[in-house]
Amino acid sequence: MTALTQDIARNFARIALGHVAREYPHKLDHVLEGDADALPPHVLHPVFFGSFDWHSCVHGWWTLLTLRRLFPDMPEATEIEALADSTFTEDRLAVELAYLQRPSARGFERPYGWGWLLYLHLEAMRHGDKPWGERLAPLAQAFAERFIAFLPLLTYPITVGTHYNTSFALVLAREWAEAQDRELLAAIDGWTRDAFTDRGVYAGWEPGGDEFLSPVLTATLLMSRVLDQGEFMPWFGQVLPDGGWLEASCHPVSVSDRSDGKIAHLDGLNLSRSWCLSDIARRIAPDARCEPLRRLAQQHLDAALPHVAGDYMGEHWLASFALLALLSFERAKEV
Structure with missing residues (x-):
């Protein structure tokens, strides 16, 4: 990592x-x-x-x-x-x-x-x-x-x-x-x-064209903080089951124009997903899903980290989200 x-x-x-x-x-x-x-x-x-x-x-x-x-x-x-x-x-x-x-x-x-x-x-x-x-x-x-x-x-x-x-x-x-x-x-x-609590299997259409946050991963991260592990693991399996959205659709996104402030949000989506995935992985360890989430977190970070600086539309904010992800990676080493 x-x-x-x-x-x-x-x-x-x-x-x-x-x-x-x-x-x-x-x-x-x-x-x-x-x-x-x-x-x-x-x-x-x-x-x-x-x-x-x-x-x-x-x-x-x-x-x-x-x-x-x-x-x-x-x-x-x-x-x-x-x-x-x-x-x-x-x-x-x-x-x-x-x-x-x-x-x-x-x-x-x-x-x-x-x-x-x-x-x-x-x-x-x-x-x-x-x-x-x-x-x-x-x-x-x-x-x-x-x-x-x-x-x-x-x-x-x-x-x-x-x-x-x-x-x-x-x-x-x-x-x-x-x-x-x-x-x-x-x-x-x-x-x-x-x-x-009562949410079902996630089947959203993310990513949207100007998003910098994942609706399902931010909600999952929040629930991982609120619920103890015994409560969280069944909820996690209920919303993001094996073989579902995480495996099928949660791939690093591409950015067509970093000078467009809205399109540049997508670099932030890669970074915020990396943060969420890494932190969720740490909270479910040593579950078998932990390592795949960590690999996915690294893939998202790799896709965005080279673009933290360059155009001001991303440069004025992306480092904060890169830092969130990197701090989560550092905490994962303690597990």
Whole structure:
């Protein structure tokens, strides 16, 4: 399996350092309530104004902080630290929090950005030598409260392969909640059981032409976190039985045009599938299906890893998903 080496870490760090403070081009998730709301990204979001959009900036920062922790001696770690010190200030984060209080911001970045912000805060808390986690905490708590309020309203899971996917956001949010918020943890686990327990054999038509997430693998990953192994294995066999979709249709996808932001999503699909497959394999070990899943995870990673950098439409976000996959590979070595 591909290892997360310092060379890869430095490459990812240089990529993310090149876009988290790059304001333009930029795609806003912003509702204007009047002419006065027509403001540039750095005014609306003085922390997360880079990386083409708010959520990509958030997980670009997650990438940087994660690499700084794992490779503290690499040359880029000093640059990451300096930029984080000047970015994660109380004043700037107060503006980000105030933005959420706008009446028109109820659905801002729901749920993808919500999950990533909690995941960033979880990582920031691991840097005990810095105040970043403490300063991000009010923003994280605001998004946790939004999840708690939203899940009872979400009658059905959103199972598309893009930003609205419920399972992906809850995988990230749940990991934060395990460490920070028992109320949110209980809400996620209860909602997940209600949403997915009775699902039958998966027969979806993925991949869609602009997806970067697998509807079935993100749901499976979430269920693997919520259920204990004794419950999960029968569910896994029920939804993804031997000889079914995994073997017949879960192959690395091809990307026709990496300069097209939507088509470039497919590189992300290969990476996110790799992450899901590797993590699911780790959770079912030593079951006989473990090794085939690991091989499939490696095939998906191999298809996308060479394309993490190149065109900005993918470069502003793909390293985060490559890092998710590589971190899962590292955890698999412990099994």
